[in-house]
Amino acid sequence: MLLSNKTLKLTGRSDVVLNAELQLRKEMITELTFKLENRYSPKTTQYKNLADNLEKVSKMPNIFHSMIWRWEVEKQVKITVDNNTSAKTCDMKIVGRPSEIAKVKQEFN
Numbered sequence: 001m002l003l004s005n006k007t008l009k010l011t012g013r014s015d016v017v018l019n020a021e022l023q024l025r026k027e028m029i030t031e032l033t034f035k036l037e038n039r040y041s042p043k044t045t046q047y048k049n050l051a052d053n054l055e056k057v058s059k060m061p062n063i064f065h066s067m068i069w070r071w072e073v074e075k076q077v078k079i080t081v082d083n084n085t086s087a088k089t090c091d092m093k094i095v096g097r098p099s100e101i102a103k104v105k106q107e108f109n
Helices: 014-028 045-059 061-075 098-108
Strands: 002-004 007-009 030-035 078-084 089-096
Touching: 030 098, 045 061, 045 078, 045 089, 061 078, 061 089, 061 098, 089 098
Parallel strands: none
Antiparallel strands: 002 007, 030 089, 078 089
């Protein structure tokens, strides 16, 4: 294994290299949890519209299934959605590499 200028080079037998790559990928995995929140100023139309949408989404988290499947198949990112109907929001948990987590978070924003 050789590391230079942020580039990692693995050399050796294929079974050793593949196991090392798998181990490195597992160590890169992190987790982010957040809630879908309404960040607009109260008493604005945007706040009211988003509050209504969040209430509807919290009752049907299956609306995110296509997004969850897409990220899991294409980028190996695991997204978990837990509805919180009392708070009228959803709790999100994203597990993956930091660069991919940032892209998922941006998609939710």
